[in-house]
Amino acid sequence: MNMILFAVIFPFVIGLLVWFVFRSGKSDQGKRFASVCVILAAAVELAAVLVPLIQNLNGATFETVSLAGIGGQGLHFLYTGFRGSFAVLTAFAWFVTFLFSKEYMKNDTHVIRYDLFNLFTLGATMGIFYAADLFTLFFFFEIMSFTSFMWVAHRQTKESAYAAGTYLGIAIAGGMAILMGLFIAYNQLGTLTFGELYNGAAAKIQAGEDLTWLYVAAGCMFVGFGAKASAFPVHVWLPQSYTQAPAPATALLSAILSKTGVFGILLVSLEILPMQSGWGVFILLVGLTTMVLGGIRGVMSNNFKTTLAYSSMSQIGFILVGMAMQILLAQMMTVSTDAELSREVSNVFSMAVNGTYLHMLNHSLVKLVLFMIAGIIFAQVGSYDLNRVRGFGHKKPFLLVTFTLAVAGVGGIPLLNGYVSKTLLHESIVEYTALMDPATAVASPMAFRIVEYLFLFSGGLTVAYMTKLFIVLFVEKNCDEKLQSEYESKKAYASVLSKIAIGLCALPIPFIGLFPGAVADPIARYGFVHSGARELWAVDQEEVFYFSVKNLSGALVSIVVGAIVYILIVRLLMLRKKEEGYRGIFPAWLDMERYVYRAVLYKGATVGLGIISRILDSMVDTIVVILRKTVYSDRPLPYELPEGNYFTHSLGRTIERVRRLYCTIMKKDYEPKNYEHKLAIKSTEFFESGRIIERSLSFGLFMFCLGLGLTMIYLFMVN
């Protein structure tokens, strides 16, 4: 069987099996057995995705494999270096989190349900990374959104329900936006297959056709993919969901699921709007906002896990900036005519591409470590509040080493992995600014100078919030001394399996950082060359001197900024009142999730729609009611009037009503005077007298007279 298909389908099958076998088992033994099963399943999955990777490294190539007819369009899968490496990363992440979960989820309820949805999510994620067309991507993206919903909702508390609601709302809205983008892209380009999409779009661009609809399609898809990647302004689900999901699930959300969103945006940028500087600027702006905002909120949070969550957002911002630089540089390549310049631009371009790719990889590894450590802390402390967590790390060398590697790694400290990717990204911005032709460029060099400063500033923010966490864990002591000594005496804070899981993720961090030329560059090259980018651009990156003074100074700037921010914001503002400890200082009224999404979009928009709909809904009914009250009244019930006739009856009642109205207006006491009855008597009298007259002789004579008169008038007129 084809390994790619196997990797996609196997988790679904094994998930169902595990659920079916263990679902009723409440016993600890059953749970333990189930957790071993899922670890084995993840190991098999990892082996399955390693096979095509190794075959590919040995020179084998792969055709697109299809499951014809599934989902109407058929599902198609493709192998490229980028996809293969991320599939391996995905399987690896699941493997380590399952190792970690064995202890972490031991005492949890609904573990089997968690495993079921976890394995489903694994299969869906594989489907996303291997997808050969947008429909397949969407198909699995939606499945992933829904199955991962169960992570957030897992704890079944009020807070988790709230967070899960937001998560699901954004996921569904994002999914629909992607679908709309798919419709338009299909309508415009006539295909959804990667590669063909690019050809179609490139043909359109070369013919100078109107690209508005392609921009709309890309924008729609950005909403959906950006939401998963937690890009501004659709990142609002992130802090709550990350905080509520169980730690291993959060690790996966941050390490892998956010990358599926980035992958989606990358594909949109490569396939639907290739080399469009307008799109590049858009991604750049979004990336900058995400990067800075995430960093600021990360610094200002007083919650361990929320800080990490915002850190994730900020790092995704870095990745998006890198992607924007790719697009801008690609555009520059297409317009440059000078051969020398072209060569240089393509060199910078490959730096941006490699930087983006490596930062995705680095961020995944680092976040796996950090969120699993957060899980350990939560399991021991029972809270993520920095004031409670304070001092937990003392006398725990394993934690100290792995945590330090991870935070320093993502902080961009030289000799660790983040430094490599951030240097590449930084260089690409600097070089772009230097190479750009101010006359034709999308913005002035000054603007890109600002981009560079923001980039370094955000690097500083990363350093600041990571320092905050480090100092909280390992330097400061808890205010509660009893708790502190309890923390310090805790030796069995994590099982061997959990430690192995964390260790496995932390291991590559120094390797990538220490030997960038030997480790990072080849990995990046493997990912890049096959990432779907055209042959045309596949120029090997020139050797980068990572440890040159120029590049080191960038990191130094970030570290200095980080130190300043840490002292100003954390030490001075957050710790202003010593007795209160750390306080979250981000103003609550800036909560976009609550005030924009929940209040305006969810409540306001539906109420508005509801009112309009209610009016439309009752329109015809109202007309019918009016008709029935007026001209088409139902036939009155046939009953005899006790006295009088219809005229006296209605006149009498009208008078009564007018009197009552008058009394109500004048605020007088109303007493019924029974006009109906009085009129009836009057009319009876009237008709009785009439009948007497009618029967009398005089009346006969009168009628005779009248008749003669009329005859006479007639005769006159005839004559």
Next chain:
Amino acid sequence: MIGGLDEMNIMILLPIVLPVIVGFVLLFLPERVFKSRQSLLNVTGVSFIVCALLALYVISGAAGDRLVLFDLVGSIPVYFAIDSLGRLFAGIVVLIFLMAGFFSFVYMAHEKNEKRYYSFYLITFGVLMGLDFSGNLVTMYLFYEFMTLASMPLVLHSGTREAVMAGLKYMFYSFCGAYMALFGIYFLNQYADTLDFVAGGSLNMEAVVQSGNTQLMLIVAFLAIVGFGVKAGCFPLHAWLPTAHPVAPAPASAFLSGIIVKGGVLAIIRVIYYCIGADFIRGTWVQTVWIILAVITLLMGSSLAFKEKIMKKRFAYSTVSNLSYILLGLSMLNATAFVGSLLHVIFHAIIKSALFLFAGALIFSTGRTKVKDFVGLGKKMPVLFASYTIVSLGLIGIPPTSGVISKWYLAVGSLESGAGALSWIGPVALLVSALLTAGYLLPISIRGFLEAPADASSLEKYKEPPLLMLAPIVILAVLTLLLGVYPTPLIDWVGTIASGLL
């Protein structure tokens, strides 16, 4: 005049007449004939199965495909012709008829006048078969009116004042619509070559143009759309639907919302695509107004469903919205959107019946009707709620369930249609509506599975509904999933219908 011995496939009459006869016999038999409830159920169950088998026999084509019964007036016969479209609709009718029918064996235990219910249920089935197999406009119109009459008692069933008022409203709106459509038939008789259904339409364009009555014919087409649209819950004459469907017993609601409303859809397809012809109204104001009405209805239906608190009423509004997905597809007048519409006819029938049966199962087991009443019940009834979740995802259009397939064709067809701004407003409305659908369906399963009521012991007494009740819902849910995972044969078949028309 069509005639001849080879068209006397009298077997075609059986699935139409037999249920009606059995229904009437059942109706007039005195109660005491049936010694117990079980014996009534046995008789009904057997007749359900026999009728369904006969219908399937005819659908399979073994009974031939044409039957001229007799001439009504002059050259207008009552005439049955079975084509793929009729087969498709009849097939769904049989499916839902059986599912809702067997469901009602348990459900109706707590309702009165069970015998009357089954008899009208059977009569309605026969009439629907007649509608689906009709070969010309007049036959279809006759059965269309019979359908209204036969399904009326299902709405009236409980006999409460609310039900009676709802029944009257149903009748009022239905007849209003039917007369509008009837008006059109007179004109079509004048200008069409024949009233028989001809793929692509039979309007004699020369005659229309010569008489200078093009505008008049457009008005006729429009009236036919609005008139038959009443049954399909199309704005502005949709208001009967959310009133009438929820008051009926749950399995009847399932049948009404899943199947009977599709009678309106079938009638519109027959008039527009088989009599007037899609080309005649393409690009005219009729198409524009039709699209606008469909868009308004689908947004209105979803937002009202979103705001509705009573579960069955919520589902009824959802029907209003989803039927307009179908009408939107039809109004685009191209093959892709047409395929989407027919697919949605199938998927919506399955899903909406399942939803109403779900509501019925909950009413039966708990006696509660409000959406917020079912907190924590998912743990007690996992199979029921899991099936509900699957069909909900189907209605929203989340892969791998079926709804996304029809939505795909609807939206792509809409974008292809070249109807100006409306060609993209349609898909946007579809997706906004899908979002609202998620908003009104998913909270029920989320509350059911993930939340717990304040008083957990109040749930102790509940368990899964009886098998006969659960099985139809599970079957429909599985179908939703299967048709979503592997819809290709269905799409191909529907595609052949569409390519014959457009």
